[in-house]
Every structure is written in C-alpha cells, then in structure tokens.
Amino acid sequence: MTLLRITKHGEAVLKRPSAPVDLEKMGDELPKLLKDMWATMYSVRGVGLAAPQVGLNIRLSVIDVRPEGKPQRLVLINPQIVSRDGKIHDEEGCLSLPGVYAKIDRAAKVRVRALDEKGRPWEMEGEGLLARAFQHEIDHLDGRLFIDHLDFVHKLRVMSIIKDLKPTWS
Numbered sequence: 001m002t003l004l005r006i007t008k009h010g011e012a013v014l015k016r017p018s019a020p021v022d023l024e025k026m027g028d029e030l031p032k033l034l035k036d037m038w039a040t041m042y043s044v045r046g047v048g049l050a051a052p053q054v055g056l057n058i059r060l061s062v063i064d065v066r067p068e069g070k071p072q073r074l075v076l077i078n079p080q081i082v083s084r085d086g087k088i089h090d091e092e093g094c095l096s097l098p099g100v101y102a103k104i105d106r107a108a109k110v111r112v113r114a115l116d117e118k119g120r121p122w123e124m125e126g127e128g129l130l131a132r133a134f135q136h137e138i139d140h141l142d143g144r145l146f147i148d149h150l151d152f153v154h155k156l157r158v159m160s161i162i163k164d165l166k167p168t169w170s
C-alpha cells in the first residue's frame with residue numbers, strides 16, 4: 001500500500017476531462033490503485049477522491065461519507081448522473097485546495113449510475129453530503145473544481161486566498 005501525492009489546484013491533470021476506464025486493460029492495476037486511493041483518502045480524512053487527484057486522467061472516483069458513522073465504500077467507475085432534484089447552497093472544500101472553502105450551489109438530490117471495481121453496474125440515489133460528494137467527484141472527472149461554480153466576484157476573492165495559501169501546499 002502506498003500513500004499517493006494529491007495533486008493541487010493549478011496542475012494540468014485537474015483541468016483535463018478524463019477518459020473512460022477500460023477495465024480489461026487495467027487488469028490487476030485496478031485493485032492496487034483502489035487500495036492506494038482508499039488509504040490516501042482516509043489518511044487525510046477525506047470523504048471522496050478522484051483519479052485526477054492522484055495524477056490519473058481516468059473516470060474513477062471513490063467515496064465514503066460514513067453514513068451514521070459507519071464505512072460505506074463506493075467505487076465509481078465511468079459514473080453518470082442520471083437525475084438531479086432540488087437545490088442546496090452549502091460550503092464545500094477539496095483535498096486539491098487545502099484550506100479553501102466556499103459556498104456553492106448543488107442539486108440537493110442526485111441519482112448516479114456507475115460500475116463497481118468488478119465491472120458490475122450499480123445505481124444509487126444520494127441526498128445531503130452524499131449528493132454533494134457524487135457531484136463533486138464526478139466534476140473532477142470532467143476537469144472541474146468546486147470553485148469553478150462560483151460567480152466572478154466570489155471566484156476573485158477565492159483566487160486571492162489561493163494565492164496566499166499555495167506556498168504552504170505540498
């Protein structure tokens with residue numbers, strides 16, 4: 001098991017749309033990558049991690065929002081949002097933007113379709129933190145960060161915070 005370096009805002013891999021995962025091609029590399037991604041995410045107390053955050057432009061994310069304090073590991077391979085409902089405006093952060101938080105709009109409820117690590121299709125509806133994690137982690141696969149949802153004025157404000165924080169990032 002290896003703790004992976006988490007890429008940070010400003011790195012090209014976070015801006016590029018990711019390519020679909022070819023499960024056959026990945027073969028044995030997938031279980032190893034997933035093990036490393038889980039370990040990396042838990043080591044920094046994250047609730048989600050997308051492949052571009054470990055330097056890979058492939059459509060793979062992991063999520064564990066620990067409903068009722070219990071682990072619930074979700075592997076999202078080639079995920080799609082099939083429906084959205086409602087709207088919430090809440091604070092978000094990201095492991096690729098340490099120390100940066102901002103309130104953004106998200107759908108309150110989303111339904112996601114994806115494959116698991118064995119290639120089996122699954123579908124789930126998420127609300128609250130899970131709904132936000134679904135949208136946040138799928139955004140990463142499309143080359144989007146949560147701050148890209150801010151309007152011009154708020155984005156400017158956040159960019160100046162990022163400028164101050166950047167020298168402290170590793």
Ligand code: NI
Nearest residue numbers: 093094095096
């Ligand atoms: Ni993130």
